[in-house]
Amino acid sequence: MGDGAFLALARNRHSVRGYFPDPVPEEKLERCLEAARLAPSACNSQPWTFIVVDDPELKGLLADLTSERLLPLNHFVKQAPVLIVIVVEPANLTSRLGSWIKNRDFPLIDIGIAAEHFCLQAVEEGLGTCMIGWFREAEVKELLGVPAAKRIGLLIALGYPQFDAAPTKHRKPLEETVCHNRYRLQPGKDV
Ligand SMILES: Cc1cc2nc3c(=O)[nH]c(=O)nc-3n(C[C@H](O)[C@H](O)[C@H](O)COP(=O)(O)O)c2cc1C
Incomplete structure (x- = not known):
């Protein structure tokens, strides 16, 4: 039996990490944003704003803020025709209370889920994405007019992938990452 549509x-x-310059059709982008909008969040707080950066000049400046000249990191971001910037908005009162009482960062968790909804819908649309966590936050905020007090959670590069085939996934095996009923202490790490 096959995996089913979702697992596929x-x-x-x-x-x-390689994009064609072709623009992303508006309706495809909208469905990705809609998928992100539908994501769950703590207390349904929806603590996010998605800035779609597709103005070529602005996008180039933004891409520059994700890489360092001397590091082989994120130089491909410039190729993507669209960059999404996820601004972390203040959570609602119940989520904030929950975060405080339980010492959890709910908004960051929420944003991660929304970002993955976006990326999965992009695959459905024949598009490619890369989440970008390495960027110069203060400069990104200044460039896009985001108030200094807010945080940028994540960027997402979006566009048509240059290479179709999904590379081999390097993942820890299930046996290593799952245990049943009780935590399995790891010899050499926990004991
Ligand atoms: C929070 C987060 C931040 C990331 N930041 C970057 C980044 O700055 N540059 C990059 O090339 N990839 C980045 N990635 C992509 C990861 O490297 C990638 O998801 C991981 O290696 C697994 O590979 P896969 O996405 O192809 O399955 C990020 C992923 C996440 C979830």
């Missing part, structure tokens, strides 16, 4: 989608999604 999850297997197919991979970080795309």
Whole structure:
């Protein structure tokens, strides 16, 4: 029996680090944003704003803020025709209370889920994405007019992938990452 549509989608999604310059059709982008909008969040707080950066000049400046000249990191971001910037908005009162009482960062968790909804829908649309966590936050905020007090959670590069085939996934095996009923202490790490 096959995996089913969702698992196939999850297997197919991979970080795309080479894009064609073709623009992303508006309706495809909208469906990705809609998938992100539908994501769950603590207390349904929806603590996010998605800035779609597709103005070529602005996008180039933004891409520059994700890489360092001397590090082989994120130089591909410039190729993507669209960059999404996820601004962390203040959570609602119940989520904030929950975060405080339980010492959890709910908004960051929420944003991660929304970002993955976006990326999975992109695969469905024949598009590629790469989440970008390495960026110069203060400069990104200044460039896009985001108030200094807010945080940028994540960027997502979006566009048509140059390479179709999903590379082999390097993942820890299930046996290593799952245990049943009780935590399995790891010899050499926990004991
Ligand atoms: C929070 C987060 C931040 C990331 N930041 C970057 C980044 O700055 N540059 C990059 O090339 N990939 C980045 N990635 C992509 C990961 O390297 C990638 O998801 C991981 O290696 C697994 O590969 P896959 O996405 O192809 O399955 C990020 C992923 C996540 C979830």
